[in-house]
Amino acid sequence: MSEQRVVVVTGASSGIGKATAEAFAGMGWHVIGTGRNPERSAAAEKDIRAAASPDARVDFLRGDLALMSETMRIANEIKGLTSRVDVLINNAGGVRDKRYVTKEGTEETFTANHLAPFLLTRELMPLLKTAAAASEPGAVRVLAVASMAYLSAESMNWDDLQNLNGDFPASGVYCQAKLANMLFTHGLSQRLEDSGIVTHALVPGVVHTNFASHGDEAMQSFLQDAPGKTAEDVAGMLVSMATAPEFGTNGGRGFYDFEEHAIAPHGADDQAAARLWTESEKILEGLGY
Numbered sequence: 324m325s326e327q328r329v330v331v332v333t334g335a336s337s338g339i340g341k342a343t344a345e346a347f348a349g350m351g352w353h354v355i356g357t358g359r360n361p362e363r364s365a366a367a368e369k370d371i372r373a374a375a376s377p378d379a380r381v382d383f384l385r386g387d388l389a390l391m392s393e394t395m396r397i398a399n400e401i402k403g404l405t406s407r408v409d410v411l412i413n414n415a416g417g418v419r420d421k422r423y424v425t426k427e428g429t430e431e432t433f434t435a436n437h438l439a440p441f442l443l444t445r446e447l448m449p450l451l452k453t454a455a456a457a458s459e460p461g462a463v464r465v466l467a468v469a470s471m472a473y474l475s476a477e478s479m480n481w482d483d484l485q486n487l488n489g490d491f492p493a494s495g496v497y498c499q500a501k502l503a504n505m506l507f508t509h510g511l512s513q514r515l516e517d518s519g520i521v522t523h524a525l526v527p528g529v530v531h532t533n534f535a536s537h538g539d540e541a542m543q544s545f546l547q548d549a550p551g552k553t554a555e556d557v558a559g560m561l562v563s564m565a566t567a568p569e570f571g572t573n574g575g576r577g578f579y580d581f582e583e584h585a586i587a588p589h590g591a592d593d594q595a596a597a598r599l600w601t602e603s604e605k606i607l608e609g610l611g612y
């Protein structure tokens with residue numbers, strides 16, 4: 324009998340992540356979800372368990388992915404629950420209404436959307452490789468829930484990558500964080516070539532979730548009346564991207580609505596991807612990771 328497949332879904336307490344965790348639980352996978360807000364996490368864990376088929380296993384971990392100490396703890400807890408990860412869905416994140424500096428001295432939009440997936444992916448790489456060694460090439464996948472917002476960021480703010488100083492245009496900073504998702508996917512796909520592990524980015528478009536509640540008034544009113552998809556629509560796309568054979572080749576691609584989204588040049592720039600990788604490592608090293 325083949326081993327049960329394992330999916331890690333960050334941000335499973337709400338929206339896209341919760342719907343995705345429910346879908347995998349319904350398919351009988353071992354689902355490891357993560358959440359932050361205690362009430363939403365407790366409710367989501369209950370719903371994911373209710374959606375699970377009898378052969379599924381559900382674990383739910385809690386922590387603030389804006390903090391690398393908690394991201395590291397979550398990575399270690401995952402290592403305690405499984406020796407393999409077949410699919411990692413870096414979904415947690417979102418926009419903020421203003422600058423929040425963490426007790427680690429970092430900025431939350433950058434850390435939650437980019438640095439946490441960067442660290443979590445690094446820490447779970449041995450488990451992804453274990454799954455890849457036991458699977459067909461391309462079956463093991465790392466997916467980023469990015470955003471079309473990356474198109475509105477011309478570049479990373481290289482002089483102040485975390486936007487810790489000066490003005491803080493919250494939506495613009497979010498656009499940069501989602502550009503970081505694209506650049507990380509690009510850099511990771513290059514590093515994973517020939518590993519049997521494939522990575523892609525999803526740009527979901529507007530989705531009606533709890534997303535807007537974390538943003539400023541302009542973001543909330545923009546999204547309130549915008550036509551959009553349900554979290555379940557997007558979860559269906561993520562399940563396909565995680566499991567369907569056609570997504571198991573040519574890593575580093577973007578997808579929107581079951582169609583390939585040609586990544587804009589600044590989101591697939593070799594130099595920018597390499598620079599972001601190095602800068603991210605430096606920040607983590609500075610924090611002791």
Ligand SMILES: NC(=O)c1ccc[n+]([C@@H]2O[C@H](COP(=O)([O-])OP(=O)(O)OC[C@H]3O[C@@H](n4cnc5c(N)ncnc54)[C@H](OP(=O)(O)O)[C@@H]3O)[C@@H](O)[C@H]2O)c1
Nearest residue numbers: 334336337338339359360388389415416470530532533534
């Ligand atoms: N909704 C959209 O229109 C849209 C469009 C493009 C891209 N996206 C992206 O889709 C992803 C999922 O968002 P969503 O729309 O499903 O919004 P959501 O309903 O707010 O869900 C976001 C999830 O991420 C978690 N999260 C956020 N910051 C976190 C942190 N610092 N530490 C731990 N967990 C954190 C949230 O936890 P809590 O429950 O504690 O808040 C929640 O589980 C995000 O990366 C977002 O940028 C969304």
